[in-house]
Amino acid sequence: MxxxxxxxxxxxxxxxxxxxxxxxxxxxxxxxxxxxxxxxxxxxxxxxxxxxxxxxxxxxxxxxxxxxxxxxxxxxxxxxxxxxxxxxxxxxxxxxxxxxxxxxxxxxxxxxxxxxxxxxxxxxxxxxxxxxxxxxxxxxxxDKLFLPGLLKLKRLIDGGFFGRILSIRGEFGYWVFEGDWQEAQRPSWNYRAEDGGGIVVDMFPHWEYVLHELFGRVKSVQALTATHIPQRWDEQGKPYDATADDAAYGIFELEGGTIAQINSSWAVRVNRDELVEFQVDGTEGSAVAGLRKCRVQHRSATPKPVWNPDIPATEVFRDQWQEVPDNAEFDNxxxxxxxxxxxxxxxxxxxxWDLLAGARGVQLAELGLKSAAEGSRLEVPEIAL
Missing domain, CATH: 3.40.50.720 (NAD(P)-binding Rossmann-like Domain)
Structure with a gap:
C-alpha cells in the first residue's frame, strides 16, 4: 500500500x-x-x-x-x-x-x-x-441524503414500493432555548437576518436536495415565515431583537405533480419519534422516515379507520406500521x-453534489423568502452554468 x-x-x-x-x-x-x-x-x-x-x-x-x-x-x-x-x-x-x-x-x-x-x-x-x-x-x-432513514426511504422508492407518489409531509424542528434562563443551543447570529440568519436560509437548501434527489425537481414554492420568538439572549447573556425567521411553512410542487409540505421551526416542542420526519404517501403504500428509522404500511395491509368522535380510539395507529430493517451498516x-x-x-x-447543486438550494431559499414577503406562489426556474 x-x-x-x-x-x-x-x-x-x-x-x-x-x-x-x-x-x-x-x-x-x-x-x-x-x-x-x-x-x-x-x-x-x-x-x-x-x-x-x-x-x-x-x-x-x-x-x-x-x-x-x-x-x-x-x-x-x-x-x-x-x-x-x-x-x-x-x-x-x-x-x-x-x-x-x-x-x-x-x-x-x-x-x-x-x-x-x-x-x-x-x-x-x-x-x-x-x-x-x-x-x-x-x-x-x-448530508441528509446519507442518513439511515433516508437511505431506507430511497431503497423503497427505487424498489417501486410506493407506486405513484402522491405527497410528502415533512416535520422538522425543536425548541431552541431563548437564552435568558437556559443557554441557547444555536448561535445568536442564526436569529439575525443581517448576519445571514434565518431558518429558511438554513433549511430550504436541505429540503431542495432531499426533494430533488428522492422525488423530483421543485417546480414551485409557496412559503409563510414567522419570527415567533422576537427577543432572544446572546452568548454574553445580553438581550437582542431577533430579525430573522425562526419558523417556515412551505408547500413545494414537484415535477410529476407530487406535492410536498414541510414545516421547519426552532419554536416547536418535539412530539415525534425523531427531530425530522417525512411521511410519503403513494398509491401502493406509505412510509414515515426519520434520521435513522423508517416505517411502512403497504396497501394490502392498510387498516380501515373509522371516524367516530363519540368513543375513544381502540387501536394504536403506530402499531399498524412495519419497521424497515437496516440491511446494511450505516456510517456517519x-x-x-x-x-x-x-x-x-x-x-x-x-x-x-457540486456547487451548481448548492446554487439550487440558495435559489429555493431566496424564492421562499420572496414568496413569504409577497404572499404568492412562485415558479422555480431551472438553473444552469
Missing amino acids: TRKTVRIAMNGVTGRMGYRQHLVRSILAIREQGGLDLGDGTVLWPEPVLVGRREHALKALAEQHGLDQANISTDLDAVLADETIDIYFDAQVTSAREEAIKKAIAAGKHIYTEKPTATGLDGALELARLAEAAGIKHGVVQ GFKAQWELFLKHIYADAPYH
Missing part, C-alpha cells in the same frame, strides 16, 4: 458543525480507520490544516486531538498560497463563505463546502461558474460524503 497525504484547509472548525461533524466525525475518523483505501493500492491520509479567526481556539483543538501546531493559521491568504494544500473546506458563517471560496478557487484548490454556498443566487452561480472555469473539482455538503453521513468527495478527486469517482 502507498500512503498519499492530502492536506485540507478546514475553515470554520471552531464552530459546532465544523468541529463535531467535519473535523472529528469525518476527517479524524478517516485517520482513525487508517486512511481511505482507493482500491488501487493507494491509501489517502487526510491532514487537516485548521483555519479560523481565534488562534487560541485553534491551538486548543490541535492540542486536544494531537494535531501538529504548525497546521493552524488565522491567515487564510497564506494558507491558500501553500502549494502543498489540495482542498479548501468551508464551514464558516454564510456571510463570510462566498469571498473565501472565491479566493480558494483563484488559488486552484478543490472546493468542499457547507451550505448555503452564498447569500444569494447570483453569488452561488458565480462560484459554480468560477470553479468550472478553473477546472477544479467541487462539492457541497448534502458527513464522513460518507467526505469519502465520496475524496474518491472523486483522487480516483475520479462519480460525484454530482
Whole structure:
C-alpha cells in the first residue's frame, strides 16, 4: 500500500458543525480507520490544516486531538498560497463563505463546502461558474441524503414500493432555548437576518436536495415565515431583537405533480419519534422516515379507520406500521460524503453534489423568502452554468 497525504484547509472548525461533524466525525475518523483505501493500492491520509479567526481556539483543538501546531493559521491568504494544500473546506458563517471560496478557487484548490454556498443566487452561480472555469473539482455538503432513514426511504422508492407518489409531509424542528434562563443551543447570529440568519436560509437548501434527489425537481414554492420568538439572549447573556425567521411553512410542487409540505421551526416542542420526519404517501403504500428509522404500511395491509368522535380510539395507529430493517451498516453521513468527495478527486469517482447543486438550494431559499414577503406562489426556474 502507498500512503498519499492530502492536506485540507478546514475553515470554520471552531464552530459546532465544523468541529463535531467535519473535523472529528469525518476527517479524524478517516485517520482513525487508517486512511481511505482507493482500491488501487493507494491509501489517502487526510491532514487537516485548521483555519479560523481565534488562534487560541485553534491551538486548543490541535492540542486536544494531537494535531501538529504548525497546521493552524488565522491567515487564510497564506494558507491558500501553500502549494502543498489540495482542498479548501468551508464551514464558516454564510456571510463570510462566498469571498473565501472565491479566493480558494483563484488559488486552484478543490472546493468542499457547507451550505448555503452564498447569500444569494447570483453569488452561488458565480462560484459554480468560477470553479468550472478553473477546472477544479467541487462539492457541497448534502448530508441528509446519507442518513439511515433516508437511505431506507430511497431503497423503497427505487424498489417501486410506493407506486405513484402522491405527497410528502415533512416535520422538522425543536425548541431552541431563548437564552435568558437556559443557554441557547444555536448561535445568536442564526436569529439575525443581517448576519445571514434565518431558518429558511438554513433549511430550504436541505429540503431542495432531499426533494430533488428522492422525488423530483421543485417546480414551485409557496412559503409563510414567522419570527415567533422576537427577543432572544446572546452568548454574553445580553438581550437582542431577533430579525430573522425562526419558523417556515412551505408547500413545494414537484415535477410529476407530487406535492410536498414541510414545516421547519426552532419554536416547536418535539412530539415525534425523531427531530425530522417525512411521511410519503403513494398509491401502493406509505412510509414515515426519520434520521435513522423508517416505517411502512403497504396497501394490502392498510387498516380501515373509522371516524367516530363519540368513543375513544381502540387501536394504536403506530402499531399498524412495519419497521424497515437496516440491511446494511450505516456510517456517519458527513464522513460518507467526505469519502465520496475524496474518491472523486483522487480516483475520479462519480460525484454530482457540486456547487451548481448548492446554487439550487440558495435559489429555493431566496424564492421562499420572496414568496413569504409577497404572499404568492412562485415558479422555480431551472438553473444552469
